[in-house]
Amino acid sequence: MFYVYVLRSATDDGLYIGYSANLRRRFAKHIDGASLATSYRGPWKLIYYEAYLEQADALGRERYLKSGSGRGFLQAQLKYYLKKHPLLATA
Numbered sequence: 001m002f003y004v005y006v007l008r009s010a011t012d013d014g015l016y017i018g019y020s021a022n023l024r025r026r027f028a029k030h031i032d033g034a035s036l037a038t039s040y041r042g043p044w045k046l047i048y049y050e051a052y053l054e055q056a057d058a059l060g061r062e063r064y065l066k067s068g069s070g071r072g073f074l075q076a077q078l079k080y081y082l083k084k085h086p087l088l089a090t091a
Contacts, residue, residue, distance in 0.1 A: 002058035004065060005049040006074060009041045013087040015074065016044070019062040023049060048078060 003023040007016040007030060016038055020026035026035075027046055033039040052058035064070040075082075 002052045002055045003049050004052070004058050004062045006047055006065070006078070007038065007044040008047045009038075010043045010045065010087070011041050014041060015071075016041070017062060017065045017070075017074075019058055021055070047081060048074070 003020050005018055005023060029035045030038050030044050033042060065074060
C-alpha cells in the first residue's frame with residue numbers, strides 16, 4: 001500500500017501533505033523530529049490519509065493535494081474536523 005497523508009501542526013495550525021509506503025514509520029519520524037521538512041513545526045497530529053494500491057496513483061494524488069485546487073479540496077474535506085478541533089496551542 002502507498003499512503004498520502006495530512007499532518008496538522010499544533011505550533012502554527014499549518015498542514016503538511018506527504019507520501020509514504022509505510023505510514024506508521026513515516027509518522028514516527030515526523031513525531032521524533034527526524035524529518036527535515038517538519039522538524040521545526042511540531043508537534044504533529046495525523047488528521048487525514050488515503051491508501052492506494054499503485055505508487056503512481058499515490059504520488060499523483062500527493063502532487064494534486066499540494067496544488068491550489070488540492071488545498072481547496074482539503075479545506076472542504078476537513079471542514080467539520082477543523083471546525084470541531086480548533087488549534088489549542090497559543091503562538
